[in-house]
Each structure stands twice: as structure tokens, then as C-alpha cells.
Amino acid sequence: MFPTSFNSNSTIRLDRRKFMAAAAGLIAAGVLPKNVMALAGPYMFKQGAYDVTVVSDGTLLLPTSIIDSGGKPEEVVKLLGAMVQGDKAQFEASPLLLKSGSEMILMDTGAGGGFQPTAGKILESLKSAGVDPSAITKVIFTHAHPDHCWGTIGKDGKPVFANASFHMGETEWNFWTAADLGSKMPKEMQGMVTGTQTQLGALKDQIMLFKTGAEVLPGIMALDTSGHTPGHVSFELAGGDGMIVTGDAITNPMVFFAHPDWKFNFDADHNTAIANRKKLLDMASAGKKKLLGYHWPYPGIGMAEKKDGAYVYVPQA
Numbered sequence: 301m302f303p304t305s306f307n308s309n310s311t312i313r314l315d316r317r318k319f320m321a322a323a324a325g326l327i328a329a330g331v332l333p334k335n336v337m338a339l340a341g342p343y344m345f346k347q348g349a350y351d352v353t354v355v356s357d358g359t360l361l362l363p364t365s366i367i368d369s370g371g372k373p374e375e376v377v378k379l380l381g382a383m384v385q386g387d388k389a390q391f392e393a394s395p396l397l398l399k400s401g402s403e404m405i406l407m408d409t410g411a412g413g414g415f416q417p418t419a420g421k422i423l424e425s426l427k428s429a430g431v432d433p434s435a436i437t438k439v440i441f442t443h444a445h446p447d448h449c450w451g452t453i454g455k456d457g458k459p460v461f462a463n464a465s466f467h468m469g470e471t472e473w474n475f476w477t478a479a480d481l482g483s484k485m486p487k488e489m490q491g492m493v494t495g496t497q498t499q500l501g502a503l504k505d506q507i508m509l510f511k512t513g514a515e516v517l518p519g520i521m522a523l524d525t526s527g528h529t530p531g532h533v534s535f536e537l538a539g540g541d542g543m544i545v546t547g548d549a550i551t552n553p554m555v556f557f558a559h560p561d562w563k564f565n566f567d568a569d570h571n572t573a574i575a576n577r578k579k580l581l582d583m584a585s586a587g588k589k590k591l592l593g594y595h596w597p598y599p600g601i602g603m604a605e606k607k608d609g610a611y612v613y614v615p616q617a
């Protein structure tokens with residue numbers, strides 16, 4: 301049930317819902333261990349020069365009120381659909397693996413062990429994809445929130461991806477590593493600041509910083525999609541009409557394609573986040589570019605079609 305090799309024409313996908321239902325029965329019967337339900341299987345496809353694999357860091361449970369619809373919470377619940385569990389919703393967390401020649405590039409490292417018990421599973425997922433962490437040659441970050449970068453440094457204080465170089469947008473790096481950041485952030489954000497500064501501090505002598513608008517790695521362009529964080533970037537991959545790894549510029553496709561103006565309460569600057577989200581959706585729909593979202597229903601790949609001043613999400617997998 302897991303891929304054993306990269307094949308340009310094949311896609312391998314486990315239907316998460318069917319898998320979960322089947323696994324639940326087998327677990328109840330004692331055939332499978334409980335942790336088998338934790339992860340969706342790696343999903344593979346080809347984009348330009350890269351063999352792309354969507355891997356899973358697990359899931360995050362967030363209150364549905366994280367989405368501010370301006371007074372229509374029932375609309376949010378309706379749009380989130382099967383993600384909803386009581387007053388919370390289950391969001392996927394899906395880093396990407398890009399392989400080309402001898403390069404094995406990881407986009408975001410997941411949450412590590414210290415964030416939510418349902419997340420931090422990237423090493424299990426990479427193992428399912430047949431990839432050892434020592435084989436990763438480059439790690440490239442969309443932004444430095446816990447669920448995207450706390451999987452970088454292990455408990456021993458050393459990089460989990462020991463042979464990789466690390467790449468982050470300059471604005472994002474400068475924001476999070478500022479010595480006085482803690483004193484500027486509200487009390488409830490202190491844990492996040494400390495955790496991220498611990499992760500990034502361990503990389504300070506080796507991090508490679510890039511600017512937006514530049515080709516960061518061959519065929520990979522960094523786009524300024526700030527707003528979610530001050531230096532958040534998305535990545536456009538060359539090939540065909542192009543493909544944009546949106547990161548957290550669009551945290552849910554059902555909600556924010558239909559309502560790009562609604563607010564995501566983890567966004568640091570709502571106006572900038574909304575403007576960049578619209579720009580991204582406009583560019584993708586006009587150029588027929590494929591979009592990927594870190595937190596979208598697995599494997600999180602789709603197109604945006606313009607309709608009545610907003611967009612319709614057309615999943616591609």
C-alpha cells in the first residue's frame with residue numbers, strides 16, 4: 301500500500317476516509333496497532349523537473365472559530381464539512397518532498413514532538429515513502445510557525461535532517477530571530493516565540509536566506525505572500541502552467557476560495573493576508589496553475605476557478 305519508487309506517470313493515493321474506516325475495524329479486532337490510523341499515505345506526482353511527494357505530519361485540531369466570517373459561524377461549519385468535530389475542525393498538515401537528480405528537498409518540517417499529539421509524524425511518513433531523514437539535501441521553509449518548523453531540531457539540539465542545508469526568507473528569519481521579539485508579543489504567544497527561537501537559533505550558523513521574487517532553487521520561485529506571518533512565502537514550481545505551493549496563504553480551500561475576504565485568526569496582518577490571498581487566487585485561476593495547501597484536505601491539491609467575484613475549489617486528487 302506504500303510507494304516503493306518514484307514513477308512519473310503514477311499517482312498513489314490512499315483514500316483517507318476509507319482507510320480510516322477499514323483500519324478502525326481492524327484495530328478493534330486487534331489486527332492493527334492503534335497508530336496506523338495516524339497518517340495518510342504519501343501521494344506522488346510529477347511537476348516539471350521534480351517528482352513531488354505529499355507527505356503527512358499528521359493533523360491539527362483547531363476551533364472552528366479560528367475562521368472569522370464576520371458573524372456567520374454556521375456558514376464556516378457548513379463549508380468545512382467533514383473536517384468538523386464538535387466545536388473544532390481537523391486540519392491536515394502536509395509538508396512536501398521534491399526529488400530531482402541527487403536533490404531531495406523538503407518543504408517545511410512539520411511540528412516536531414512538542415506541539416499537538418496528532419502532529420509531528422513526518423518521520424513516519426517519510427519512512428512510508430522510503431526516505432531516510434539523512435537523505436534530505438535541502439530544507440526550505442514557507443514560514444516559521446510551529447507546525448511548519450518545529451520538526452527541524454531534535455531533542456538533542458541537532459538538526460533532524462543532518463545532511464541538509466536550510467533555506468528561509470530573509471524577512472521571516474529576521475522577524476523571528478529578533479532578540480526583543482518576546483517582549484513585543486502577547487503573553488499567550490510567548491511559548492511559540494521561545495519554541496521557534498530555539499529551532500532557528502540552532503540553525504543560525506548555517507541558514508541560507510533568500511529574497512522573494514528570486515529563484516530559490518532550480519525551478520522554484522519564492523513569492524511574497526506575507527500576512528499570515530511578516531515574511532510568509534509561497535513557492536511556484538516551473539513546469540506546465542505552473543504549480544504554487546501556497547503554504548498558509550490560504551489555510552482552507554472550501555472557505556477562502558468562496559470567501560477570500562474572511563479572516564483567519566492566526567494571520568498576523570489581516571489586510572495584507574487578504575490582499576495576497578486574492579492575488580494568489582487571481583494569478584492561479586488566470587494562469588490555470590495547480591495549487592497546493594499545507595492544511596487542505598489531504599493531499600491538498602486543486603485548481604481555482606473564478607466565479608461571481610470569488611473562486612470555486614476544484615480538487616485535483
Ligand SMILES: [Zn+2]
Pocket residue numbers: 445447448548594595
Ligand atoms: Zn500552518
